[in-house]
Amino acid sequence: MSTARNKVNEQISAKRSLLCVGLDSDPMKVPGVFRSMSRPVLEFNRSVVRATEQYAVAFKVNTAFYESRGLEGLRDMEETLEFLPSQCLSIADAKRADIGNTSTMYARAFFDHWNFDAITVAPYMGFDSLEPFFDYEEKLIFVLCLTSNPGSSDFEEEPLDRGMPLYLRVLEKVSVWGRNGNAGVVVGATKSSQLSAIRKAAPGLFFLIPGVGAQGGSLQEASLLGVDEHTQSALINVSRGVIYPEGEFASVEAFEEAVAAKAAHLQTEMERVF
Amino acid sequence: MSTARNKVNEQISAKRSLLCVGLDSDPMKVPGVFRSMSRPVLEFNRSVVRATEQYAVAFKVNTAFYESRGLEGLRDMEETLEFLPSQCLSIADAKRADIGNTSTMYARAFFDHWNFDAITVAPYMGFDSLEPFFDYEEKLIFVLCLTSNPGSSDFEEEPLDRGMPLYLRVLEKVSVWGRNGNAGVVVGATKSSQLSAIRKAAPGLFFLIPGVGAQGGSLQEASLLGVDEHTQSALINVSRGVIYPEGEFASVEAFEEAVAAKAAHLQTEMERVF
Numbered sequence: 001m002s003t004a005r006n007k008v009n010e011q012i013s014a015k016r017s018l019l020c021v022g023l024d025s026d027p028m029k030v031p032g033v034f035r036s037m038s039r040p041v042l043e044f045n046r047s048v049v050r051a052t053e054q055y056a057v058a059f060k061v062n063t064a065f066y067e068s069r070g071l072e073g074l075r076d077m078e079e080t081l082e083f084l085p086s087q088c089l090s091i092a093d094a095k096r097a098d099i100g101n102t103s104t105m106y107a108r109a110f111f112d113h114w115n116f117d118a119i120t121v122a123p124y125m126g127f128d129s130l131e132p133f134f135d136y137e138e139k140l141i142f143v144l145c146l147t148s149n150p151g152s153s154d155f156e157e158e159p160l161d162r163g164m165p166l167y168l169r170v171l172e173k174v175s176v177w178g179r180n181g182n183a184g185v186v187v188g189a190t191k192s193s194q195l196s197a198i199r200k201a202a203p204g205l206f207f208l209i210p211g212v213g214a215q216g217g218s219l220q221e222a223s224l225l226g227v228d229e230h231t232q233s234a235l236i237n238v239s240r241g242v243i244y245p246e247g248e249f250a251s252v253e254a255f256e257e258a259v260a261a262k263a264a265h266l267q268t269e270m271e272r273v274f
Numbered sequence: 275m276s277t278a279r280n281k282v283n284e285q286i287s288a289k290r291s292l293l294c295v296g297l298d299s300d301p302m303k304v305p306g307v308f309r310s311m312s313r314p315v316l317e318f319n320r321s322v323v324r325a326t327e328q329y330a331v332a333f334k335v336n337t338a339f340y341e342s343r344g345l346e347g348l349r350d351m352e353e354t355l356e357f358l359p360s361q362c363l364s365i366a367d368a369k370r371a372d373i374g375n376t377s378t379m380y381a382r383a384f385f386d387h388w389n390f391d392a393i394t395v396a397p398y399m400g401f402d403s404l405e406p407f408f409d410y411e412e413k414l415i416f417v418l419c420l421t422s423n424p425g426s427s428d429f430e431e432e433p434l435d436r437g438m439p440l441y442l443r444v445l446e447k448v449s450v451w452g453r454n455g456n457a458g459v460v461v462g463a464t465k466s467s468q469l470s471a472i473r474k475a476a477p478g479l480f481f482l483i484p485g486v487g488a489q490g491g492s493l494q495e496a497s498l499l500g501v502d503e504h505t506q507s508a509l510i511n512v513s514r515g516v517i518y519p520e521g522e523f524a525s526v527e528a529f530e531e532a533v534a535a536k537a538a539h540l541q542t543e544m545e546r547v548f
Contacts, residue, residue: 024376064372064379070387071352074345095372097396098338099423099489102298105338113344122371124398124418126425144398149373151400154447155440161433166440173428215373 002182003138004117005206005233008089011057012232016274017267018223020058020091020208022239023048023080024065031249041066041073045080047252048243051259055267058089058235060208061116081114089235091208092116095144097129104132111136118142120186120208123170127177134179140206141182143174146198148188148211168201175202184208187226189217189236195225207234213241219266223273232274238266276456277412278391279480279507282363285331286506290548291541292497294332294365294482296513297322297354298339305523315340315347319354321526322517325533329541332363332509334482335390355388363509365482366390369418371403378406385410392416394460394482397444401451408453414480415456417448420472422462422485442475449476458482461500463491463510469499481508487515493540497547506548512540 012018025041025048034040034047049059066077084090092114096106110116111133118140121133133141146156146167156167174183184206187198191211199207209226211217219236226234245258286292299315299322308314308321323333340351358364366388370380384390385407392414395407407415420430420441430441448457458480461472465485473481483500485491493510500508519532 026379062372062376062379064370064376064383067383068379068387070383071345071348074348078345093372095370095396096338098336098367098369099421102336102338105300105336105342109338109341109344113342122369122396122398124396124429125421125423126428126430128423128425130425147373147399149399149402151402151404154400155398155444156400158440158443159435161435166429166432169432170429 001180002140004089004140005181008057011088015057016271017055017057018234018236018270019056019266020060020235020237021052021056021242022060022062022237024062024239026065029244031255033249033252033255042076042079046083047256048259049083051256052263053085055263058091059084060091060093060237063092063094089117091118093120095120095122097122097125100128103129107132111139134177137180137182139182140184142184142186142208145170145185146187146191146194148190148215171202189222190215192221192225199226203228209234210237212236213238219269223270227273275454276414278363278414279455282331285362289331290545291329291331292508292510292544293330293540294334294509294511295326295330295516296334296511298336298513300339303518305529307523307526307529316350316353320357321530322533323357325530326537327359329537332365333358334365334367334511337366337368363391365392367394369394369396371396371399374402377403381406385413408451411454411456413456414458416458416460416482419444419459420461420465420468422464422489445476449479463496464489466495466499473500477502483508484511486510487512493543497544501547
């Protein structure tokens with residue numbers, strides 16, 4: 001079985017939490033107390049991790065926010081990996097995929113070079129674009145299925161001739177393609193009416209559920225509908241709702257207290273499903 | 275109109291060429307003569323660009339090959355941009371896309387920070403995942419449509435209830451979403467039976483056609499079927515077929531001669547469509 005999956009399942013049981021903290025760290029939104037530091041985003045991430053690690057079972061690094069600043073941003077991403085707690089799952093939210101020999105290079109980047117435990121990938125190009133990721137049996141591969149954004153109606157929800165929407169066909173295929181339990185899917189929390197059906201159709205898949213908070217998804221529904229009753233294999237990601245608490249902070253400690261309170265509240269809500 | 279599109283159209287007319295050289299530069303495949311240099315991939319790229327710039331109208335940087343080596347590889351990518359000829363189109367072959375606020379960050383990375391003229395993006399997540407790219411009216415945005423790999427049959431060619439395969443629905447939508455001529459699509463050269471129909475359905479879109487050479491697509495068919503008769507808006511990408519000529523090279527000059535010969539041959543074949 002995927003060692004990444006084992007690891008996060010242990011955390012889920014131990015912490016009675018499904019919380020994945022999304023490090024969508026935008027230099028324009030980092031609180032003032034970090035701005036005078038030489039590496040604001042890196043120190044901001046360090047504080048967020050320190051404040052949330054007792055409640056979180058996973059950390060999701062949104063690669064776009066680091067790439068947007070080029071090498072300097074990616075250096076922040078790389079050094080953030082050094083202080084992510086090793087018992088928690090680290091996810092590269094990268095949405096990559098390309099023809100086989102190119103996907104092999106992406107898999108190398110995120111699994112070998114940066115040593116993430118998991119990655120998000122895009123399904124459009126089909127099997128050979130995802131196979132190089134699934135070849136890493138010890139990792140977890142989250143394939144986009146039904147996402148939380150308005151554009152999900154453009155293609156993901158298109159009804160197919162075979163009598164199901166595209167996202168359910170993706171779900172079917174991914175269930176077959178995963179190896180030793182290393183397959184997962186991304187299903188948005190804003191899609192609560194479909195979430196329960198998707199969960200039932202794929203009890204073996206690990207679910208990554210974003211869209212709670214800023215995007216409008218309900219935490220309660222996501223927790224109740226997204227968790228498989230036997231394996232509890234689900235993560236609920238919250239990014240802006242945890243890392244950007246409202247208010248001004250006079251010190252790093254005050255910021256960390258506010259972030260910890262947000263994470264603690266989320267964990268308490270999630271605990272109900274255990 | 276997209277200034278990137280104007281620029282590449284001028285190059286196409288001036289050079290009577292559709293050649294896009296793909297810099298899928300793999301350190302394991304770089305010829306021996308570069309291996310002892312301190313920056314083998316960077317110097318390899320410099321030679322490939324020097325050898326092909328009189329025949330090529332565009333250069334496509336496959337981001338995966340640089341990401342696979344982390345910051346060191348991305349530094350090579352960044353410095354490669356400095357010597358790409360400014361009259362040619364520079365394409366980030368990145369296949370990115372995510373929810374709106376995240377795609378905004380990817381667009382910033384490739385258009386503002388690195389100043390590419392064009393990018394490839396993945397359509398699965400729909401309009402708001404692509405809009406931040408289309409907002410750059412002066413650039414060119416190539417959306418995956420029907421790709422050259424075997425996995426294209428998994429989802430791209432799925433027949434929809436509305437009576438067309440998914441890739442044609444993507445084509446329809448992209449035709450509407452582009453602004454001031456800044457929309458393009460990726461259609462694989464291995465799909466010659468569909469290429470002509472796709473071309474007719476979308477005369478206003480710019481086509482990026484990969485898959486000639488190592489992937490088995492025919493150059494002649496791609497040139498004849500992919501080019502719109504009025505606007506000649508197409509690029510044919512060749513990566514491995516140009517940058518890795520067979521044989522051992524005693525000097526950088528000998529390597530560049532071999533690469534130039536490959537590019538010259540391709541340009542001669544392409545010239546027939548003018």
